[in-house]
Amino acid sequence: MNDCCCNRPDETKTECPSAVEPLAWFGQMLNHCLQYAQAAKDSGKPVVGILCEYTPREPIMAAGGVPVCLCGGSANTIPAAEEQLPANLCPLIKSTFGYHVLRNNPFMEMADLIVGETTCDGKKKMYELLGQSRPVYVLELPQKADDPDAAAHWLAELQKFKVFLEDRFQTTITDCRLRRSIDVMNRERALRRELAASMQSDTPPLTGRQLLTLKSSISGIDEDLAQYEKAIALYQCQSASGVGQECPTSCKSVRVLLTGVPLVTGAERVLEIIENSGGRVVAMENCTGLKPILEDVDAAAPDPLRAIAEKYFHLPCSVMTPNERRLETLRRLVREYRPECVIELIWQACLTYDVESQRIRRLAEEELNLPYLRIETDYSPSDSARIAVRVEALYETVRGKQRDLQLKY
Numbered sequence: 001m002n003d004c005c006c007n008r009p010d011e012t013k014t015e016c017p018s019a020v021e022p023l024a025w026f027g028q029m030l031n032h033c034l035q036y037a038q039a040a041k042d043s044g045k046p047v048v049g050i051l052c053e054y055t056p057r058e059p060i061m062a063a064g065g066v067p068v069c070l071c072g073g074s075a076n077t078i079p080a081a082e083e084q085l086p087a088n089l090c091p092l093i094k095s096t097f098g099y100h101v102l103r104n105n106p107f108m109e110m111a112d113l114i115v116g117e118t119t120c121d122g123k124k125k126m127y128e129l130l131g132q133s134r135p136v137y138v139l140e141l142p143q144k145a146d147d148p149d150a151a152a153h154w155l156a157e158l159q160k161f162k163v164f165l166e167d168r169f170q171t172t173i174t175d176c177r178l179r180r181s182i183d184v185m186n187r188e189r190a191l192r193r194e195l196a197a198s199m200q201s202d203t204p205p206l207t208g209r210q211l212l213t214l215k216s217s218i219s220g221i222d223e224d225l226a227q228y229e230k231a232i233a234l235y236q237c238q239s240a241s242g243v244g245q246e247c248p249t250s251c252k253s254v255r256v257l258l259t260g261v262p263l264v265t266g267a268e269r270v271l272e273i274i275e276n277s278g279g280r281v282v283a284m285e286n287c288t289g290l291k292p293i294l295e296d297v298d299a300a301a302p303d304p305l306r307a308i309a310e311k312y313f314h315l316p317c318s319v320m321t322p323n324e325r326r327l328e329t330l331r332r333l334v335r336e337y338r339p340e341c342v343i344e345l346i347w348q349a350c351l352t353y354d355v356e357s358q359r360i361r362r363l364a365e366e367e368l369n370l371p372y373l374r375i376e377t378d379y380s381p382s383d384s385a386r387i388a389v390r391v392e393a394l395y396e397t398v399r400g401k402q403r404d405l406q407l408k409y
Contacts, residue, residue, distance in 0.1 A: 051096065059161060068111070069218075072105075090349045091267075108134075154313045155306055175304050200282070254398050256342075256343055258289070282339060371397045
């Protein structure tokens, strides 16, 4: 990275706690989650695999279950998937299905249930194949975001899902249990929001890659929440003590807003290229970033399930039509995080994000006056050098604009 002097400790200032502990903890996140899930299963709790942020974790947790993300981020499992799936399909779908074929994802193997959702067509048909040999429940997600009938339909879907969970796991999901799970998830979202907000600083305490590391495949683990709190205390201390505040303009990274598809575990290559080329991703709008944590469930609502339905239905995914909320979210993030450019990542064959990219380009360039770059790729590293060249050219555009402004004023 091009951070030649940023964030170096100053021995003359207050010594803050070590950053190693939270990052080291989440660096072993998959091992921790595996131990947690196995212990839960051994104690009789069901493990429930989820594959989309539209699937609400709260009813699963209220049923005594452990919700774990199963989205595949490995290129190594794709060849096995392509024996049954078309090659020109989203790599996330193929990677996930490849784990199913190879039976080498321990979370999927211990899952008592996999919950899908009717977002894109590729996922829907993949769920049919999964359902031939695994227990699968599919939530029907309405896709007209502003239609009152759609919101009512989504609530009805979650009511059916609640009954299904109760029947399958022989339990009762009471309002009290739902409220407890809401409290846990709201706390987790609030902590992750606070961590993300540290990137609003002129000298962010983390790289985007490090911030992405500070998340878990399983929600609501007590030790994870404690590590979030430690990380927040650390970065607040660094900010108060002035660590990393003396970085001259000549070596500052370009501030990047990253939007588009999710960066699931194992698929962080493009983020690393962006930052290794001289950028700092200060905000990630995607589903593995800010999108699912910007809004909480209304904990005081009289009907907790309705409140859950409202929160999750507000997610501004590209499967929604029209998807004005995504534009509103991007405007908000630009105000708060002050990026100097926008990079949109699209997985090959992700048609909804691909089509929507034209609107995002116009928003960035014409309304927000920010240089924009669209990157379309898959999980293969074969185009990494080409992507790096394009990213570096984008940064030169940013720096050229900055030089022009300096000359003007």
